[in-house]
Amino acid sequence: MSLQIENHPCFNDASRHKFGRIHLPVAPKCNIQCNYCNRKFDCMNENRPGVTSRILSPLQALHYLEQALVLSPNIAVVGIAGPGDPFANPDETMQTLRLVRAKYPEMLLCLATNGLELLPYIDELAELKVSHVTITINAIDPVIGAEVYAWVRYKKKIYRDVEAARVLIDNQLESLKKLKEAGITAKVNSIIIPGINDQHVITVASKVAELGADILNCLPYYSTTETVFENIEEPSLEMVAEIQNATSEYLPQMKHCARCRADAVGIIGELNNEEMMKKLAEAAALPKNPSDTRPYVAVSSMEGVLINQHLGEADRFLIYGFNHSNGDCILVDSRTAPPYGGGQERWKSLADTLHDCRALLVNGAGDSPTKVMKANGIEVMVLEGVIEEAVHGIFSGQDLKHLMKSSQIHACGSSCSGTGGGCG
Numbered sequence: 001m002s003l004q005i006e007n008h009p010c011f012n013d014a015s016r017h018k019f020g021r022i023h024l025p026v027a028p029k030c031n032i033q034c035n036y037c038n039r040k041f042d043c044m045n046e047n048r049p050g051v052t053s054r055i056l057s058p059l060q061a062l063h064y065l066e067q068a069l070v071l072s073p074n075i076a077v078v079g080i081a082g083p084g085d086p087f088a089n090p091d092e093t094m095q096t097l098r099l100v101r102a103k104y105p106e107m108l109l110c111l112a113t114n115g116l117e118l119l120p121y122i123d124e125l126a127e128l129k130v131s132h133v134t135i136t137i138n139a140i141d142p143v144i145g146a147e148v149y150a151w152v153r154y155k156k157k158i159y160r161d162v163e164a165a166r167v168l169i170d171n172q173l174e175s176l177k178k179l180k181e182a183g184i185t186a187k188v189n190s191i192i193i194p195g196i197n198d199q200h201v202i203t204v205a206s207k208v209a210e211l212g213a214d215i216l217n218c219l220p221y222y223s224t225t226e227t228v229f230e231n232i233e234e235p236s237l238e239m240v241a242e243i244q245n246a247t248s249e250y251l252p253q254m255k256h257c258a259r260c261r262a263d264a265v266g267i268i269g270e271l272n273n274e275e276m277m278k279k280l281a282e283a284a285a286l287p288k289n290p291s292d293t294r295p296y297v298a299v300s301s302m303e304g305v306l307i308n309q310h311l312g313e314a315d316r317f318l319i320y321g322f323n324h325s326n327g328d329c330i331l332v333d334s335r336t337a338p339p340y341g342g343g344q345e346r347w348k349s350l351a352d353t354l355h356d357c358r359a360l361l362v363n364g365a366g367d368s369p370t371k372v373m374k375a376n377g378i379e380v381m382v383l384e385g386v387i388e389e390a391v392h393g394i395f396s397g398q399d400l401k402h403l404m405k406s407s408q409i410h411a412c413g414s415s416c417s418g419t420g421g422g423c424g
């Protein structure tokens, strides 16, 4: 059976009441800062891009998808749309796509990206039969783009102003061209921001049509607090209709986009249902690899109440389990740290000691032990605060950003999930 492209509810208006989509929130980091975006909030009632209640690892995402398909067998599309950018998290994104494709050969796969780092992945996306990619292009003139983007991080360098916009736009247009050469359906989103790019969207439409874009989605900008644009008024319905009308000269229009959350699931336009969100939370609470049955979390603490000891200084680790029926954290063991010295061998020996722990909570850690632990399936999380709160958060898949040491909060501003699936 071939992929049923006409079943895509975003690209085919006729199928949107019949088929659902699911966004797998595996991409927390972003590589640019749009002046209208704030990904700090995760209110379940907020329905806009960049918002998710949980972050999943690729294997957790596959597990969640399996559960979601039981509840909603009409899901025809699996997408990755943040909450950051899929290609600021390329390993997680590509692994998720590979896992889903291997398990569901007929599933439609799609992605929404800012396009900055899409280019190197297009060949593999085509091999994986990713059929639809959306690039958000708000400007093709770097001077206008400089108003929209605060910064762009590309190949480990931060760009600002016109230079930032130029780097982004060049990559977006190049990627769009290549997507079409690879036979992938390309949608362009353009956010209409009054006074910034509303006069310019028609030029964007003309350029992206020339490069082969299939459909255009002119979206009204959504006012979000604590952003540079928070005082800009949202465009009127008339302005949006006028721009859609003018740009329809160049491209077919998508007019039913619901500006979905990064964890949206179900029929477009309907709120996420509670049962499905329970499945999402359950998936986030599993070990990063759900088939890994590690029941414990290790903690480095001086007195047994706070996470307040550096990994290298600990002479013993407290081992906690969790009672899922009543939510209690249970101290089950105290294990002696391997003797000081010995370099890598010390950390390998520690990994053996903590072989049944999914995470190690410390107040500080060096790169070397962190890598060895990770290679052995133990996530090192640098936190500060009360042990019970952190352990409870990990086992129930909660966001632990508020417990992260400020030195661990990255420029991406992404929130980190309870299982350490956030900023990597």
Ligand code: SF4
Pocket: 030, 031, 032, 033, 034, 037, 038, 039, 050, 082, 083, 084, 085, 114
């Ligand atoms: Fe936010 Fe998306 Fe812009 Fe990144 S690309 S800053 S996630 S709107």
Ligand code: SF4
Pocket: 009, 010, 021, 079, 112, 256, 257, 258, 259, 260, 264, 268
């Ligand atoms: Fe479809 Fe728009 Fe929702 Fe993306 S944000 S899933 S394009 S309706």
